[in-house]
Amino acid sequence: MSVVIVGAGPAGTRAAEVLIGAGLRPTVIDEAPDNGGRIYQRQPAGFHRVARVLYGFEADKARAIHETFDRLRASIDFRPRTLAWNLRPGLIDTICDGKARAIPFAQTILCTGAMDRVIPLPGWTLPGVFTLGGAQISLKAQGCAIGARVAFLGTGPLLYLVAYQYARAGAHVAAVLDTTAFARKAAQAFGLARGGATFVKGLYYIAWLRAHGVPIAESVTPLAIGGEGQVQSVSWRDARGTTHEVAVDAVALGFGLRPEAQLADLAGVPFDFDPVQHNWVPRKDPSGKTPVAGVFLAGDGSGIRGADLAEAAGARAAWSVLAARGLAVDAGAVARLDAQLAAGAAFRAALERAFPFPAKLAAGMADDTILCRCEAITAGELRAAANETLATLPPPEVNRAKALTRVGMGRCQGRVCGAAAAEVLASTLSCPVEEVGRLRGQPPVKPIPILPAEAA
Numbered sequence: 001m002s003v004v005i006v007g008a009g010p011a012g013t014r015a016a017e018v019l020i021g022a023g024l025r026p027t028v029i030d031e032a033p034d035n036g037g038r039i040y041q042r043q044p045a046g047f048h049r050v051a052r053v054l055y056g057f058e059a060d061k062a063r064a065i066h067e068t069f070d071r072l073r074a075s076i077d078f079r080p081r082t083l084a085w086n087l088r089p090g091l092i093d094t095i096c097d098g099k100a101r102a103i104p105f106a107q108t109i110l111c112t113g114a115m116d117r118v119i120p121l122p123g124w125t126l127p128g129v130f131t132l133g134g135a136q137i138s139l140k141a142q143g144c145a146i147g148a149r150v151a152f153l154g155t156g157p158l159l160y161l162v163a164y165q166y167a168r169a170g171a172h173v174a175a176v177l178d179t180t181a182f183a184r185k186a187a188q189a190f191g192l193a194r195g196g197a198t199f200v201k202g203l204y205y206i207a208w209l210r211a212h213g214v215p216i217a218e219s220v221t222p223l224a225i226g227g228e229g230q231v232q233s234v235s236w237r238d239a240r241g242t243t244h245e246v247a248v249d250a251v252a253l254g255f256g257l258r259p260e261a262q263l264a265d266l267a268g269v270p271f272d273f274d275p276v277q278h279n280w281v282p283r284k285d286p287s288g289k290t291p292v293a294g295v296f297l298a299g300d301g302s303g304i305r306g307a308d309l310a311e312a313a314g315a316r317a318a319w320s321v322l323a324a325r326g327l328a329v330d331a332g333a334v335a336r337l338d339a340q341l342a343a344g345a346a347f348r349a350a351l352e353r354a355f356p357f358p359a360k361l362a363a364g365m366a367d368d369t370i371l372c373r374c375e376a377i378t379a380g381e382l383r384a385a386a387n388e389t390l391a392t393l394p395p396p397e398v399n400r401a402k403a404l405t406r407v408g409m410g411r412c413q414g415r416v417c418g419a420a421a422a423e424v425l426a427s428t429l430s431c432p433v434e435e436v437g438r439l440r441g442q443p444p445v446k447p448i449p450i451l452p453a454e455a456a
C-alpha cells in the first residue's frame with residue numbers, strides 16, 4: 001500500500017524526493033492548484049512574473065523546490081485541487097472537483113503547513129480586513145493589493161515581510177503596527193543572530209521600510225478598525241497611552257502562526273501545549289513519527305519552524321517512513337538532517353520569544369467584540385457562559401464552551417477564533433490557557449460542497 005503525503009509545500013516535496021529515491025511511488029495530495037505550498041506558491045497559469053519579483057530573496061529556494069517537484073512529477077501520483085477533509089485509520093477522505101474519494105495508506109506524512117493566528121478586535125469583520133497571509137496570497141497569486149492604503153497590524157516576522165512586499169510592489173503602506181515592544185525583540189538579539197541570513201533579511205525589511213518613510217509603531221495596543229460598510233481607519237494606543245488613528249482602506253492582521261494540525265487530530269495524535277510557541281502542537285519524535293502507527297508529521301503543521309526546517313523535516317519524516325517499512329536508511333543523511341533540525345530549534349525559539357503572542361490583548365477584548373464571526377458570538381457571550389455554567393459545573397473546558405455558546409462551531413471550525421476564545425475563557429476562569437484545552441478537530445477539516453445525490 002502507498003505512502004500518502006498531504007501537502008506539496010517544502011516539507012511534502014522533500015518527503016516525496018526521499019521516498020522516490022528509495023523506489024516508492026507516493027501519492028501527494030494538495031488542495032492548491034499546484035505544488036509549492038505557502039511560501040513558494042506557484043503563480044496561476046497565464047501569469048509570468050519573474051521569480052525575483054515573486055519570491056524576493058527566496059527566489060533560488062523557490063526555484064529549487066519547483067524544479068525538484070517537476071523532476072519528480074512522473075514518479076508521484078500527484079493530486080492537486082484535492083482537499084483531504086477527514087482521516088480514518090488507513091484512509092484519507094478527499095474531495096476533488098466535487099468528487100469524493102477515500103485514499104488508502106500504509107503510512108501518511110502530514111505536511112499541512114500553518115495559518116495566521118488572529119485576535120479579534122472591534123471592526124475586524126468589516127470588508128477590507130484580511131489576515132497577513134491572505135494579503136500576501138493576494139499579492140503573490142494574483143498580483144493584487146488588498147487596498148490602496150493598507151495598515152499592517154499584529155506581530156511576528158511576517159508583519160514586516162508582507163509590509164515590505166506590499167511597499168516593494170508599489171502599494172501605499174500607511175502604517176506597520178506591532179504589538180511587541182522593541183526591548184522585547186532586542187532582548188532576543190543573541191538567539192536571533194543564530195538565524196544567520198534569515199535574521200539579516202528580517203533586519204533588512206525593517207530598515208528598508210524605515211528608510212522609505214513607512215511609519216512603524218511598536219508596543220501598540222490595537223483599539224479598533226473603523227468604517228461604515230468598509231474599512232476606513234485603524235486606531236491604536238501607544239505605550240504612553242496616547243491614542244492614534246490612521247485613514248486606511250484595508251488592514252492586514254496577524255499575530256504569528258498556528259499549525260494546521262486537524263488531520264493529525266483526527267488521526268488520534270495527542271497534542272501538547274508548547275509554552276514558547278503558545279500553540280498546541282501534535283506530539284511527534286524528532287524523526288516526525290507520532291504515537292499513532294503509520295502517521296508521520298513534518299513542516300509547520302507539526303509546530304512552527306519555518307520553510308528551511310520544513311524541507312529538512314519532510315526529508316527526515318520520509319526516512320522515518322522507510323525505516324517503518326523495513327527499507328534501507330542512509331544513516332549519514334539522517335544524521336545531517338537531525339543536526340540541521342536541532343540547530344534551527346534555538347533560532348526558532350528566539351523568534352517566538354521576540355514576537356510573543358499577545359495573549360492579554362485577546363483575553364481583554366471588549367464584551368461586544370465579535371469573537372466567532374462564523375456564528376456571530378461575542379466575547380461577552382462566552383464570558384457569560386463561563387461565569388454562569390463553566391465556573392460552577394466543571395470541567396471548565398473550551399469544547400464545553402463551544403457546546404454552550406457555538407463559539408468555533410461554524411465554517412472555520414475554530415481555526416480562526418479558537419486561540420482567542422481559549423484566552424478569553426481562561427482569563428474569565430482565572431486559569432492558565434492550557435487548562436481550558438483546545439477545540440478538538442472535527443471532519444470536515446475545511447468546508448466541502450454537499451452535492452445532490454445524482455451529481456455525486
Ligand SMILES: Cc1cc2nc3c(=O)[nH]c(=O)nc-3n(C[C@H](O)[C@H](O)[C@H](O)COP(=O)(O)OP(=O)(O)OC[C@H]3O[C@@H](n4cnc5c(N)ncnc54)[C@H](O)[C@@H]3O)c2cc1C
Nearest residue numbers: 007009010011030031037038084113133299300306307310
Ligand atoms: C499564509 C502564509 C504566508 C507565509 N509567508 C511566508 C513568507 O513569505 N516567508 C516565509 O519565510 N515564511 C512564510 N510563511 C511560513 C512558511 O509558509 C512556512 O514556514 C513553510 O511554507 C512551511 O512549509 P510546509 O511544507 O510545512 O507547509 P506549506 O508550505 O504551508 O504547505 C502546506 C500545503 O498543504 C496543503 N494542505 C494543507 N491542508 C490540506 C488539506 N487538508 N488537504 C489538502 N492539502 C492541504 C496546502 O494547500 C499547502 O500547499 C507563511 C505562512 C503562511 C501561513
